[in-house]
Amino acid sequence: MKTVYTFVPSPNHVYPDHPERPARFDVLESRLKSFDAELIDAKPATPEEISYVHNPTFVATLEKVCREQAPGIIDYAPTYVTQSSFEDALLAAGGAITCARAVLHGDANNAFALVRPPGHHAEPERAMGFCIFNNVAIAACDALTRGLERIAIIDYDAHHGNGTQAAFFNDERVAFLSTHQWGIYPGTGWIEDTPHAKKRIVNVPLPARAGDKVYEQVADKLFVPLVESFKPQMIFISVGFDAHWNDPITMLGLSTAGYFMLAKKVIALAEEYCDGKIVFVLEGGYDPVNVANGAEAVFVAETGQGTSEASDPNPHKEPDCDSRIEEIRKWHGF
Ligand SMILES: [Zn+2]
Secondary structure (H helix, E strand, O other): OOEEEEEEOOOOOOOOOOOOOHHHHHHHHHHHHHOOOEEOOOOOOOHHHHOOOOOHHHHHHHHHHHHHOOOEEEEOOOEEEOOOHHHHHHHHHHHHHHHHHHHHOOOOOEEEEEEOOOOOOOEOOEOEOOEOOOHHHHHHHHHHHOOOOOEEEEEOOOOOOHHHHHHOOOOOOEEEEEEEEOOOOOOOOOOOOOHHHOOOEEEEEEOOOOEHHHHHHHHHHHHHHHHHHHOOOEEEEEEOHHHEOOOOOOOOEEOHHHHHHHHHHHHHHHHHHOOOOEEEEEOOOOOHHHHHHHHHHHHHHHHOOOOOOOOOOOOOOOOOOHHHHHHHHHHHOO
8 A cells, every 4th residue: 555645835825814824734744754655746737737627818817917916815715816826826736636647557546635725616717715726626637638537526625615516517527526514605515506417416515513423424325325326436535624623714513533534434435436546635624733633534544554543522512414414315316
């Protein structure tokens, strides 16, 4: 077993008082060497690779804004850019591509792209929600250009992966499942938003405080039938540690043990259906300790070495989501 990772901390992509900041990686960085995984160099994504997902006019405009008007805010989330953000975003997307190619070529069993800025809100025509380019979508498209025919992307960041959904809205080669807290940014991702794509685009809106028990049910009753029916050749995970119960900007209820459970479940699915091919790509997560503990949980699950040691159980009572999960299963015919 070999696990590789890329690390793109983008220290110059920073804005005063913004939660998506380099300090997110401060605790993680000091612990990277303790993980049983090999660092590989991220190469910047090329314009052609970015164009798998994004409109070239948007990309050209974004580059010009970074060169001529940065630093500044470019959307209401707020999403910011600095003079280095264009290059930082190319390297973040490249970090995801580099991981995916290592797994696809058999140089590694699995991988983790620890990159920022994050990507899953970025839509084909616009940067959005702290995201510049959609790292996971670009890496998935790169794998499709290299011969894969079916890919599943599972997104368990606290927010809806609207950008990834938009990238593959009409692309039958990619299945997408997003779990997210309902009622928060960006407001999309209701169960019935994509009636044209039943069993392919699955939205799992969850109430505040949904935590380890709910997510375990979601994995068993929704991740499993999606992967079983779609039969992907590779799985990508948009993992955001902002679904942790003490994340400063959301109100979900996962603990680090919950993140470990989820990583083990999706890795088991990849082993059963995809010859183990799985790539985790970091999205959000705004508490540096949660990011470090969550990343450790993913690495421990990927390498199969040791156990995740952080103990931070959710102190809040979880809501019952059985009927919500049943409703989603019924809508998709699972
Ligand atoms: Zn998020």
